[in-house]
Amino acid sequence: MKESLLEILRCPLDKHELELEDAEYADDEDADEDEVVSGTLVCTECGERYPIEDGIPNLLPPDMREETPA
Amino acid sequence: MKESLLEILRCPLDKHELELEDAEYADDEDADEDEVVSGTLVCTECGERYPIEDGIPNLLPPDMREETPA
Amino acid sequence: MSVREEFDDWATSGRDKGMEDRHWNTAKHALARMPVEPGDTILDLGCGSGYAGRALRDNAEAGRVYGLDGSPEMARNATEYTDDSDVGYLVGDFDSLPFADDSIDHVWSMEAFYYAADPHNTLEEIARILRPGGTFYCAVNYYEENVHSHEWQESIDVEMTRWDREEYRRAFREAGLRVAEQDNIPDRETTIPDASAFPTEDWDTREDMVERYREYGTLLTVGVAP
Amino acid sequence: MSVREEFDDWATSGRDKGMEDRHWNTAKHALARMPVEPGDTILDLGCGSGYAGRALRDNAEAGRVYGLDGSPEMARNATEYTDDSDVGYLVGDFDSLPFADDSIDHVWSMEAFYYAADPHNTLEEIARILRPGGTFYCAVNYYEENVHSHEWQESIDVEMTRWDREEYRRAFREAGLRVAEQDNIPDRETTIPDASAFPTEDWDTREDMVERYREYGTLLTVGVAP
Numbered sequence A, B: 001m002k003e004s005l006l007e008i009l010r011c012p013l014d015k016h017e018l019e020l021e022d023a024e025y026a027d028d029e030d031a032d033e034d035e036v037v038s039g040t041l042v043c044t045e046c047g048e049r050y051p052i053e054d055g056i057p058n059l060l061p062p063d064m065r066e067e068t069p070a
Numbered sequence C, D: 001m002s003v004r005e006e007f008d009d010w011a012t013s014g015r016d017k018g019m020e021d022r023h024w025n026t027a028k029h030a031l032a033r034m035p036v037e038p039g040d041t042i043l044d045l046g047c048g049s050g051y052a053g054r055a056l057r058d059n060a061e062a063g064r065v066y067g068l069d070g071s072p073e074m075a076r077n078a079t080e081y082t083d084d085s086d087v088g089y090l091v092g093d094f095d096s097l098p099f100a101d102d103s104i105d106h107v108w109s110m111e112a113f114y115y116a117a118d119p120h121n122t123l124e125e126i127a128r129i130l131r132p133g134g135t136f137y138c139a140v141n142y143y144e145e146n147v148h149s150h151e152w153q154e155s156i157d158v159e160m161t162r163w164d165r166e167e168y169r170r171a172f173r174e175a176g177l178r179v180a181e182q183d184n185i186p187d188r189e190t191t192i193p194d195a196s197a198f199p200t201e202d203w204d205t206r207e208d209m210v211e212r213y214r215e216y217g218t219l220l221t222v223g224v225a226p
């Protein structure tokens, strides 16, 4: 994801802003902007944490996020 | 025109309500409501008069209403 | 020449019915999209023969439909074509709409809006009379992208406004309407002859005629009062 | 079964591309109606393979397009199908949209809305994130009038909402959206075999298949934030 998505992305639970932690960026010289490959989005209000994996943020509410049961 | 049209019809110039004068009604027993065949609509504010002929009200602004020049 | 002189003439020579036949091919698709609820009040601006209002009463359970036209002869013809007492026609001008604020649920106009002497003012008038959430369905065949329509002005003595798609959207917004959709509705029914028939009286090439009807068709812009 | 389990499966078995092919026949006509201005931000709810966002970037000069899907595998596939850095995909749920108030110009959703666990709440979420005047283009093939779709629920483990046209309009209004249009967009491209081919595996009669595709097609309801 592009870092600018943070401007409109919010915590799905309480709609507060998110902060990016532990960000790793793609080393793409052509990119006009920072492309986040992995990291964590943390709600500035409730502290809930949302993972970014392979550049895709997962903003599912925590109770829908758990792995598929076996 | 049906008399109920008066509820939403207004003077084209100042948008004030219109009053129906000299109304003649169709003698149609099936009609559920009074059908005005001729009469005059008079603006309650500016006094401008608009004719109803053959059941059709003419709400053109007065300067557009005059007969076709020869 | 005035709207009245030009179009009274069309009405008495039967062109109102000819337009109805041609315009219906695309108008019916636009009319079918209108979110009319039972009992709604609908206004048809530049109604001509008045077919749109009759169709909305027959198919969409509209409560009352009024057709406004600047030509007394058009309004007279339209009145004669129906005996539905919930359809009414009146004479009036696009730039001075004789209706109360917030009194209309939907405004429809087919091939007429661009004759307004001051189209920006007409849009403001439409925004004024529509209730919040009411829609304006504005359908035109005469517009900038439809190059095949440009010459129409030559044979009509009323000045016509030729906006492009973007100018329609911008003008709607300037008048306070939200733009909900813009679409070209193809006319799939006008018969287009085989290539061997071209040039015809009206068309140099078959490609032009296909482009005019099947591709450009009618430009519909839908505005919503906020 | 959860949305995630059901649709991760679809994504890994390639059904995302199959849907794209079938849905494109009608989706392209609905997308073409959207009043997108250069630079607009668009959100595709239940994006599947993500084709709608890519099309809006290529044809409508949309500024940024985001596709949201409850299935991580769908979002992963969609990401792989493009290298346009102004198209982004994310995982999320219809009932808890992770966007700021008034942050989106247009919301698009094709064949996905009715999977929402609480569709009324989803509509409120959409009304919340749309800026004033923003539109919601909601396209569905599964709805009450399309009787040929009713059986689909049998083969899908996620509960589906089957509203009729009027229920869509009413629910939009209850959520505070204005209804600007409702339309059936025919699918004119799906091949319908000769009468002699019926019954087929999926269709008893040719009439049914014609009705399903050429008549019912896709139901589009367009809402506008006031």
Ligand SMILES: Nc1ncnc2c1ncn2[C@@H]1O[C@H](CSCC[C@H](N)C(=O)O)[C@@H](O)[C@H]1O
Pocket: C003, C007, C008, C016, C019, C020, C023, C045, C046, C047, C048, C049, C050, C068, C069, C070, C071, C074, C092, C093, C094, C095, C109, C110, C111, C112, C115, C116, C117
């Ligand atoms: N300024 C104006 N005010 C009111 N009516 C006008 C007008 N300018 C043109 N018209 C009317 O608009 C109509 C355009 S012709 C289209 C008629 C009809 N809607 C149809 O689809 O066939 C004519 O009947 C003409 O009299």
Ligand SMILES: Nc1ncnc2c1ncn2[C@@H]1O[C@H](CSCC[C@H](N)C(=O)O)[C@@H](O)[C@H]1O
Pocket: D003, D007, D008, D016, D019, D020, D023, D045, D046, D047, D048, D049, D050, D068, D069, D070, D071, D074, D092, D093, D094, D095, D109, D110, D111, D112, D115, D116, D117
């Ligand atoms: N509650 C929910 N939240 C987010 N996405 C959901 C959802 N329920 C279903 N979906 C997603 O909606 C999609 C429906 S399939 C349609 C995909 C695509 N719009 C197309 O036209 O082909 C699936 O990808 C599914 O994962």
